Amino acid sequence: METLPCHGCKGLCCGPVPVTEKELKKIQKKIKTMPRKVRVELENQPRLFGTCIFYDINQDRCGIHSVRPEVCQAFGYYQDLVCFRKPELATKEKLIFKERPIGHLSIDFTWKNF
Ligand code: SF4
Ligand code: SF4
Structure with a gap:
């Protein structure tokens, strides 16, 4: 699969994102096992x-x-999640969540939740 030219964007498209309970748990586990430094x-x-x-x-x-x-x-890669640097890669239809998100990272869940 062709990939996005993300290098150099410096998090341009990384804003508050919806997160499911399962995903949140996985992130919490990852953060907990990170070296403190x-x-x-x-x-x-x-x-x-x-x-x-x-x-x-x-x-x-x-x-x-x-x-x-x-x-x-x-x-x-989805028509409702288009990267403006490479819009031609958004060929899939709308993203359907397998599970309902419980909130947004950076808004509902901040560093104090991890
Ligand atoms: S704007 Fe596009 S190329 Fe840039 S980081 Fe986001 S997905 Fe990658
Ligand atoms: S978790 Fe945050 S930093 Fe990582 S890809 Fe998603 S929006 Fe970007």
Whole structure:
């Protein structure tokens, strides 16, 4: 599958994302098993208002990539989740959530929840 040209975007499309209960639990587990130094460094990075609390600005990538929510994995490939840098990759129809989201990361769930 052709991939998105994310390098250099610096989290441009990483805002508050919907998260399901299962996804939240997975993220909590991941954060808990992170070396303390890594967690503290990620937690305290300066981010622009609205940027996802897990975006790793120093490494220009998702700080929880292996457990990122479904919507993040789907971004760029669905007609309701179009990447403006490569809109031609959004060939799939609307993303249907398998489970109902319980809130948004960065709004309903912030670092104090992890
Ligand atoms: S999905 Fe698109 S806007 Fe988002 S980081 Fe990747 S290339 Fe940039
Ligand atoms: S969880 Fe990761 S991929 Fe999803 S919005 Fe946050 S930083 Fe971006």
